[in-house]
Amino acid sequence: DVKVTQSSRYLVKRTGEKVFLECVQDMDHENMFWYRQDPGLGLRLIYFSYDVKMKEKGDIPEGYSVSREKKERFSLILESASTNQTSMYLCASTPMGGTSNQPQHFGDGTRLSIL
Amino acid sequence: QKEVEQNSGPLSVPEGAIASLNCTYSDRGSQSFFWYRQYSGKSPELIMSIYSNGDKEDGRFTAQLNKASQYVSLLIRDSQPSDSATYLCAVSVMDSSYKLIFGSGTRLLVRP
Numbered sequence: 001d002v003k004v005t006q007s008s009r010y011l012v013k014r015t016g017e018k019v020f021l022e023c024v025q026d027m028d029h030e031n032m033f034w035y036r037q038d039p040g041l042g043l044r045l046i047y048f049s050y051d052v053k054m055k056e057k058g059d060i061p062e063g064y065s066v067s068r069e070k071k072e073r074f075s076l077i078l079e080s081a082s083t084n085q086t087s088m089y090l091c092a093s094t095p096m097g098g099t100s101n102q103p104q105h106f107g108d109g110t111r112l113s114i115l
Numbered sequence: 116q117k118e119v120e121q122n123s124g125p126l127s128v129p130e131g132a133i134a135s136l137n138c139t140y141s142d143r144g145s146q147s148f149f150w151y152r153q154y155s156g157k158s159p160e161l162i163m164s165i166y167s168n169g170d171k172e173d174g175r176f177t178a179q180l181n182k183a184s185q186y187v188s189l190l191i192r193d194s195q196p197s198d199s200a201t202y203l204c205a206v207s208v209m210d211s212s213y214k215l216i217f218g219s220g221t222r223l224l225v226r227p
Contacts, residue, residue: 031213040123042203042219043159050213058214090158094213103149104205104215106158 003027004107006091012113019078021110023091030096032074033104034058034066036087043090049074081114088112117142119206121218129226134191136202136221141185144209148180148187151203153220159203163189194225 007022025032033048035058045058047066055066063085067075074093078085088111092104118141128134136150147166151159165171165178165187177190187206191198201220208214 033213035217040219042119043217045214048213056213103161103164105161106151109158111156 004091004093004105006089006107006110008110009108010111010113012115013078013081014115015081015083017078017081019081019112019114021076021078021089021091021112023074023076023107024072025074025091025093025105026072027093027095027105028071029093029105030071031094032068033092034064034074034076035090035092036060036085037090037109038087046076083114086112086114117208117216119204119216119218121202121204121221123219124222125224126221127224127226128194130194130196132194132225134194134198134223134225136189136191136204136223137186138188138204138206138218139186140204140206140216142206142209142216143182143185145182145206146209147207148178149205149215150176150178150187150189151205152198153201153203155200191223194223196225196227199223199225 003026034046035043049055049068065077091107094102120139150163153159163178165180171178175192179188203220204218205215
């Protein structure tokens, strides 16, 4: 079974802080994704990575950056946290070939509150 | 702007009934379609994938795809209270082999 692990289930930070969300997958997947999920808006893609050190912007990258130094780890960084970044953050992965023939597997999510 | 539309619900059905969940999408080039179940406070879990027109059955679940009409549906037979959750439809994007577009989900309530 695919295992995608997010470092924290709940996180509370203050406005202006630099925040790191970590995600690790154990299936040697090439592709990794960061989403945020808000009521009524569904899942929105922030960034994805298709290889080590490779990344592409998703639909809502503003205010975020990512890092992928190792294949199994994909980090989401909030450069200067703001209250509108309070949300559920979900990490996902798929093997090479992407979603044309493989579903995305999700971690348990991190509920982030910015005060 | 590529879109995936779902009725937000809640869809309320009695235990033992068939629940029918629908999803429409705008990208005619979409090739892969997924249904995820998400319990409150939890992450989405995959329950069905479908890639070609027609029906695909897995236990109590049947996914139906009609590419010409751009809709995909999920039928849950013999609904159980444990099926109460939000069901997310996800559709691949023609111009990307990586991206999925998610609907905002339909909340299903199964009454005992």
